[in-house]
Amino acid sequence: MATNSNGELLSPDLLAKLERMELVSRKIFRGRMKGERRSRRKGQSVEFADFRNYVPGDDLRFIDWNTYARLDRLFLKMFMEEEDLHFYALIDSSPSMDFGEPTKFRYARQLAAALGFIGLVRGDRVKVLSMGESASNPAPALRGRHQLWRMLEYLQGLEPNEQFTLADAAKSFCVRNSGKGILVLISDLMDKTGYEQALRYLLAQDFDIYLIHLLSVEEFEPEVQGDLQLVDCEDGDVAEVTVTAPLLRRYKQTLSAFIEQARDFCNRRGILYFPARNDVPVDRLISGYLRQRGLVR
Template identity: 65%
Template sequence: MPTAPESELLTPALLNQLERLELVTRKIFRGQLKGERRSKRKGQSVEFADFRNYVAGDDLRLLDWNLYARLDKLIIKLFQEEEDLHFYTLIDASMSMDFGDPSKLQYAKQLAAAMGFIGLVRADRVRIETLGQQARERTPVLRGRHNVWRMLEQLENIEAGETATLAEGVKNFCLRNSGRGIVLLLSDMMDKSGYEQALRYFMSHDMDCYVIQILSQEELEPDVKGDLKLVDCEDADEAEITVSAPLLARYDRTLKAFTGGVQEFCNRRGMNYLLANTQTPVEQLVAQHLRRRGLVR
């Protein structure tokens, strides 16, 4: 077995959790290659599944001639088919993600590494992209444990600074990727043009969509006071404020309304939503929260 990778994105404690997990989809997709994933479709692998009556056009090699000799009926053997799964991770690398300690982008990269590792060791087809990629700018599809290093190198090269909106980024992602499967969107969802149109693009692609909204502890519970000038890191908008208890209470209500709105939008459209605090260890997020939501088992 290859040596386990050593990286800030995949720590030994995290790897111990991931080795025992696999990705799960709520939908059935037809893969391009045979993989390690048990499918509900019947195919031609070595594991027997069921019988059914022969119909014109069936492969004659699948006929059970012993049953024909006993019952004088043409019966087809069905076998359990194993298929590969497309697993996409789409990372928001805008300037707003370069905030917090650890930064939201660093947290997203570690989470992408964890989920990608699970997919690679289970022979799924893994592709990691960012919102800033153009419609024809495709990243490679990775498959197999030997590609873990390649995945980590790709993730470590992602830097904050992309300017695409959520809607533009998801639209281009859908134009690049025709294969259906699981898509994991990692973003703070902070886009002045909104998130609704972006998530509708996923719906039109019939993907099993998971939205993880990543926020820092500093955003969830800001520890600030006094007179401040706030500067938007993406468009340089400025605002001068005086921080007070009523203002912080209003901020808290506004933030909860925002995250609650994203969650309700996702739930109504069959998408799975999770709010992630960057202070939550990634191994805990994967092994507990994502397992409860059915993405891993």
């Protein structure tokens, strides 16, 4: 595990590894400030990108006079514009995340902190927030690596005890945050009303969405036996089951169908879907799997 057990979310080792990484966006975004990130938008910077024909109204300062002298035609010189990136990490803080060893919630926070740190180091605008974000403790928008402590402080203060539906939480997030940049949603998607509506809200905002579907080992391989009364920790719903081999087989079928369904839903809509287990260390997930799939580099 990349953290020590006393609550440190990020270990120095992991931080060192993360420093060399950066977040990758598949879309071109325009940030509010010029950043370190090269945007595909051509603009004012030192790095030359291309020429294009002059059309009336263009800034005369960018006309390439040398070309004009040689070809007797007006060309406009275009430069790469460097931008900052908006990075959002949205953590599911429903009680169902408070299961597993380490708990899925802690794992989600570690993941969010790590990704957020990469953003901070690269000068991106980072906002890490829980889904049931309360008005009393709004998530700060951070920039620069010196803001790391604030991010960690905020994350440490989060508790997995908020009751909400994914759809409502997504809706309220969209209202409060503009729809540009990278959004990493870390959730177990265990919502009886469904996760599809929530994702649709987020898609409508034109985020570059990454979904990390986090499930605990216990959910993959339930170690239950006998006649049980299963109580849902979120709504107290009761399911009476007699655990038999066929039932366990059936549960696993249902689980894999659930994962396939989510993956399929995401793939159709351009959301990058990552299944994750809480027994895979965070650093391995980031440096291995997420890197391979293109969230970081």
